[in-house]
Amino acid sequence: QKEVEQDPGPLSVPEGAIVSLNCTYSNSAFQYFMWYRQYSRKGPELLMYTYSSGNKEDGRFTAQVDKSSKYISLFIRDSQPSDSATYLCAMSGAGANSKLTFGKGITLSVRP
């Protein structure tokens, strides 16, 4: 079993839709949970991170972490064509020398 599993894609939605992206993980030591957005031929860009369980909101984006279920989600409200990209979940422990473990990524296309 991989440490981080991400829902396979691709995903295509109409403009204005609510998008739900999900990842599961197996390593109980993970404490930080990140979502990165990667446009074609660009490097990943950090969208937001959450420490431990709970919700975090930033504009149209909401990240949720449920450590009891080892499940994280990213919700995008009122999706826009500019949200079309690959979304990567990533996780790490809390130690100084922890490293990021990424999911495979899911490609989202928002149709005008």
Add this chain to the structure above:
Amino acid sequence: EAGVAQSPRYKIIEKRQSVAFWCNPISGHATLYWYQQILGQGPKLLIQFQNNGVVDDSQLPKDRFSAERLKGVDSTLKIQPAKLEDSAVYLCASSLGLVHEQFFGPGTRLTVL
């Protein structure tokens, strides 16, 4: 604030040749990372530097890959000799030391023929 710079952006070589990639992190960022991202997968950490010391190189194929960060700023990643399976995007990232706040460069897309 300037972002992480990488060069070249694209490189095509034949197998068994050597290649080098360069990274200039964000000014003041002590921690520098090199990742390999194969098409359709998430980035995989190859090596992490703290200033000019190696923190983690457990996933670096040391028989063919090498990296250095002289003077604790710029870094180079070298592959010698290259194999077909090395075709990937090589990403450099930097941070102030917080693993969860890494900033990535645009990457170097390597094709090995």
